[in-house]
Amino acid sequence: MYLRAISFLRRQGQDYVSSRDLADQLHLKSPQIRKDFSYFGAFGVKGIGYRVDTLIGRIREILKLSGTQKAALIGAGRLGKALALYPGFGLYGFEIVEIFDVSPKKIGKKIGNTKIQSIKHLGNLEKRGIRLAILAVPAEAAQETAERLVEGGVRGILNMAPCYITVPKRVRVQTIDIAMELGILPYYV
Amino acid sequence: MYLRAISFLRRQGQDYVSSRDLADQLHLKSPQIRKDFSYFGAFGVKGIGYRVDTLIGRIREILKLSGTQKAALIGAGRLGKALALYPGFGLYGFEIVEIFDVSPKKIGKKIGNTKIQSIKHLGNLEKRGIRLAILAVPAEAAQETAERLVEGGVRGILNMAPCYITVPKRVRVQTIDIAMELGILPYYV
DNA sequence: CAGTGCTTGTGTTCACATTCACAAGCACCA
DNA sequence: TGGTGCTTGTGAATGTGAACACAAGCACTG
Structure with a gap:
């Protein structure tokens, strides 16, 4: 802040x-x-x-924000696409270098300059220098996908799905539940 | 939660x-x-x-969430579009009934079933039964747009722009800064 | 119908973050 | 060079929320 x-x-x-x-x-x-x-x-x-x-x-x-931090984006739906092209990450030195999705229709297409890969290639993110992931998948798929991210060596997850996800202690999850934030407003209004 | x-x-x-x-x-x-x-x-x-x-x-x-709450969406960019079609608002009984944008290219087009209106027609939201607004405009335009929303009678604003906005005390602002949430992660990783 | 296991509701304790209040220090000016 | 105004850094006071521990109560069982 x-x-x-x-x-x-x-x-x-x-x-x-x-x-x-x-x-x-x-x-x-x-x-x-x-x-x-x-x-x-x-x-x-x-x-x-x-x-x-x-x-x-x-x-x-x-905050360990010196230099550039690579991040992966999981989910190339409407929200994922918006996040992939979101300019605000630059201030903190973040760069989305890989994008994944399950849908065969989306795999191979590009968002900006980044090609959408199959979610099957999630492994070894760590070896590719990626420790952070943005999770923009439906709530039903969030837990399963998070587990694959952890297997792949991800250490921090920004979860955009409206649900809690359970991960090992070494992994940090930050959840943004957009509807919940809106849900706070009527109380004060 | x-x-x-x-x-x-x-x-x-x-x-x-x-x-x-x-x-x-x-x-x-x-x-x-x-x-x-x-x-x-x-x-x-x-x-x-x-x-x-x-x-x-x-x-x-x-939380005063009984019944349905109407909300306006300001900004029909990538993020705005994703929010307009976001299914998660239903859980709390929210419905986005009006969408606004400045760009003449977008005005008149539809997102889902809702037509994009000119931001000039922001007045009188209150009389149309709208007390909540989702602000998905660039940070530079956030403060000015927020002021127009307040004039229009809006009582609660969900601000998606990475900046503080100043409003009268009777109006409640809830800010979601996506990049900032991601910025928290490296510290713990 | 007494005993067992589980759960709520809450008085008390504890930990921590915010706020206050003020001494110490820098810059500018006459 | 002494005085004035503003600002930092921090010990002490305050407020607040979380955690603990336990009495009270419900359901089920033999």
């Missing part, structure tokens, strides 16, 4: 930012931000604020 | 569920679940568990 906000400031040409400014923008209190940044290792300047470049570098370092 | 998990159990024909079973499935501790359900108003049966139908009804009631 900080990385996104501060990258935005850099694009606007800002060199320094104070905890107060960031707090206002992110709807947080300023001591919260100073505490967090102090955990990162202190590098603010009293009277001035934090240097934007330093912050971005440090946060990327902590 | 509970609603999703318990709806799944109902589809499987399960009548009762214990806090322990739910805890295992959701990777939570059982007292957590009992505490939450007790806040909803106690209706479990000792020795048996909670009645699935009762739970679903009560949670839907609390």
